[in-house]
Amino acid sequence: MTKSTPFRIDRRQALGLIGASAASSVLPRTGWGASHDATEMVRAHGYSFYGDLQYPADYAHWGYVNPDAPRGGEIVIGARGTFDGFNRWAWRGNPETNSGVVAESLFGEMPWGGGLPADSITDSYCLVAREVEYPEDQSWVTFHLRDDVTFRNGAQVTAKDVVFTHNLFLEQGIRSYARSVGERVIGAEVIDELTCKFTFAEGISRRSLISQVGGSPIFSEDWYKETGERLDEPSVLSPMASGPYQVADYEFNRYVVYERNPNYWGWDHPANKGRFNFDRVRFEYFADDTAEFEAFKAGVTNFRTEGSTKRWATGYDFPAVERGDVVRETIPDETAPNNSGIIFNTTRAPLDNRNIRHALSLAFNFEWVRESLQFSLTTQRKSYVEGQDWEAKGIPEGAELEFLQSLGDVVPPEMLTEEAVLPHTSNPRNPIDRRNKRAGLALLEAEGWTLDASGKLVNADGEQMSLNFLVISTWDDVRKASIETYVRTLQDWGIAVDAATVDSAQGQQRFLDKDYDVIHTRILTFASAGTGLQQLFGSETAVVSSYNPSALQSPMVDAIIEAALATTTREDEIIALTALDRALRWERIQVPEGFVAEYWTAQYDMFEHPADLPPYALGVLDFWWMNEDKHKALKDRGVLK
Template identity: 40%
Template sequence: MPQAICRPRIVNRTRHALLGSTLLFGAALWADQAVAQDEALIETHAYSYFGDVKYGPDMTHLDYVNPDAPKGGEMSQSVLGTFDSFNLFTRLGNAAALSTTPFEDIMIATADDPTTLYCYLCTTIEYPEDLSYVIINLREDVTFSDGSPMTAADMEFTYNLFMEQGLPEFLAVVNDQISDFEVLDTYRFKYTFTDQAPLRARVGLASIFSPFSKAEWEASDRRLDESWDTPPMGTGAYMLGSFDYGRDLTYVRNPNFWGADLPLNVGRNNFDSIRLEYFADGSAALEGFKAGIYRFRNEFSSLQWATAYDFPAVQDGAVIKTELPDGNLASAQSFIFNLRREKFQDPRVREALGLMFNFEWSNETLFYGLYDRVTGFWSNSELAATGTPSEGELALLQPLVDEGLFDASILTDEVVMPPVSTSNQLDRGNLRRASALLDEAGWIAGDDGMRRKEGEVLRVEFLESSPSWDRIINPYVQNLTRLGIDAVLDRVDPAQETERRRSGDWDMLTHSIQMGLEPGQVLYQWFGSETAEDSSRNLMYLKNEGIDRLIDAVVNATTTEEMTTATHALDRALRTIRFNVPQWFKAVHTVAYYDIYDHPAELPPYALGEIDFWWYDADRAAELGITAGGDTQ
């Protein structure tokens, strides 16, 4: 049942209160004195900038788990593509799926309270009212997978490692926000922040790094900015087991996992192993599912969902095909333009190309009506811009218009929405509008029907590795061809796609832009000018001072109202740039799985949780002749 609302308590941590620690901590006493002598600190097990938290310190388990879920069995799923590394903290190599599984965070959010951070590897945090620093009080029972204790020294090592070898896009955001990391004693450390660190982000910054073992790392020649043959030790419930590069890998339960009985873990981490099978494409993966090579499938193909699940195991009930609710913010999945390309720097060209993608025809003809259109970057939420700007938005946008950073039309026009097309593949009205835009931009159709500007043919290549996208992109290519554009689908192998995405060698590709319910500093990584040169998120190479200023307004918002208004303005402004052609989303999980798995009757709003809190039904597996390891008897 729901826990009582819990509020942090105020503690006075003075020199006298610390004297009992002298024999244990020695010099650490004086460091702590300097921080907090005669100063009132807020001490809490959980933190939410905007309001109350859901779970109190005496919780017994999360509301959405089954506390009596049995342990055992295997969860098996498919992955498309390949892998040759286990390091997600670098852009080198192709990292294996779930590569961060061995690692845990200092504080975590839950699937029913996504904007609160709860102490996980810590017991409490402490901070003054001005949030000029945050102290983390670690649990003393946390161990790495080899049984060695995790301490503040490991956190100091990890912090220094990320600040020296972290991704440039990450460092560009946080480098000037933390002024000092200080070990206060064996299980206590402190972050001090600069004035540049947004108040709302400071507790998150203090808990952002998952600890690595200093001893293990220093005994190896591993670097954070290089690919890894195997992952380093973590504190998590699972460790890497067997693997075959590019084919499969298995994570196995750590039998000595320190946190098995932690209230936040009750009813979670229920499988003995998690196995991932790699396939070259979606069709091969589906056949593997039918053959029982793996047992759980989250289906992302509307064609396969509508037509391919009529095989015997579905008909006799051995495989369950179902739709489960998905309350997550819709991903802004889109075709994006490479703004490095001169031809795409004219917004009229981008708008014209966007007009030629016919979502309505695609949804009816290709997707079986399963999808809704992505409209903006916070679709399906209260953070999405609507109508004309509110007074609060105008206050943010007017100065940017006055400086020439946005066109004045943003102050009066309705928010930009994707074009609506007819049920015919080629919407002739949109074709005429697109033709007029290209004419205005100087791309004129010649006698051969091809559009040229200064002798250059307007050519657009779509970079893609999956054959399942052919049926979606090819009609778009055909429409663009009717417009006089030399459009082609450039299908390559997954390794080539990865390399070309990273190097910027592409015109258009599909990108999934993931926003959150409490937008923060990650916005700089998605849309900020300072990260555009080397980013895994800002692939479109967006550099816009007006957008940067609006991101500042979102990040520095101190009330929910301010954050919502600033996000509305940002969403509105991003849509006017038209660097993307919005695709589609669905508000349900379309899943199929062998009837050997079970889940709580009511799922939380923000997670499907098949690996996190589902469990293995051994009795049902025996009835189906499936062993705990996934094989059929």
């Protein structure tokens, strides 16, 4: 089991999700920002759909940061794979994973990944903007920009840059984003130098649209015109933006260093107090996870978030740990776990058949994987929103049943009377569970697939079932071993499986092109009915959305999302989200794997963090800091390189 993912997918990567959670720590921002009546205009320092903003207009800093945290030092983290540029938003190529950190938005974000603030799932606060204004029906929104925001080249950030960037993403951004936003945001205009307005389409849910336009990166129009750069093309240049970090040094496929911009405009902004404390953030690239871990043991890197259960259980017995120079922490993770597991590409036959997906799911033996590969440290995930109030349980009843019945024939009758789909159980003593094999082969036979005399699973034309499993060479050993176990079981069933590994660049492109039958990755979790749900699970953008690895196209799921977007209370929203979880599980697009409800960190004993961490982010690169005295002591003893 690993808590890491094959590709870092967040909103800054490709501006993909409109108002939906992009990670457990990236949460939707929707709604009202101040009290109002039917005719009142809202002018506020932020935006929240449910109730008043948590922080007042004169807040000094976020409640979870240390506003007096010292600034300085370098944190060095390992990364795997390769990179060939710094345009994180390009559709082609293999850009450096963290290169979106250079950009900022009208609303504040956590540039290394996550929603801001990290102690709320409903609030957004102005950053580049000083104030947001909108009518009760949210048919449009106006942002009033600060007059002291500058790009890293010193040029002022103006409303024309905001509108230019919005249009740039529509013209050159990823297809699912351009299609979804273009249909919903029908106007973007410059009112004056520091004021811009966005107008939204009629007859649609406007839930999350203010958050979307307020959370989009802002680039320099002049820089794009002067350089001739394109958003959709790979580039060695970092887009001109206004963020607190900039690219300082790099060697392709070996390392990249981001340094704090000494001329950053926002160091004294209350949203930034106690944050961005490291002078330099360095990523060292390695070919695989073994080399990455050896570098940490040698002091080449100095911090890691551990994702391997095997390594957490057995790997931390080297001298630096025994001396106390390396410390480990187990930190509670209150967010819903990553929806990691084996995912079927539903556009590929025979995986376009739900019953076949169900059958192939039975070949995965979680219990054996947990005991044999994961040191019994994981819990199997049941739901796409595990542990949340909107996790579907049992048979639908009450308000949820009424909601599902209101959708009509798109909801299968059996889903109204059966319990929510749960993972099957398996014999932990043998990776090939004979009971599940019999059940799986029976399901396959009902769909026209039978075993021939040689033991091959064939259709009526005698063609053997054949699957291509996309596996990336940089994935950790436990993940690969889990995949290999599943593949061997499928082969035992008579299925031909190609699971040859590919390098990270080829794997990234195949992932984006959906050039696979099966993949082990994640589907993002959700906490609100933002329109980004349509990019996660909707039919309209299924084939082109990088957030929908199963390419799910389900009229039932589409109907649930549309109904969820029309809800006006949190109570009704939770009912709709519960129905969505139930429907996704019924579709059987993923075989769920295990999760660990904790962050596992290992670091050389020189990093510190607030005593009370926020519920929705670990925030290592955001609000942790370095103790210089401890760092010096480690250097003096030759512990660190």
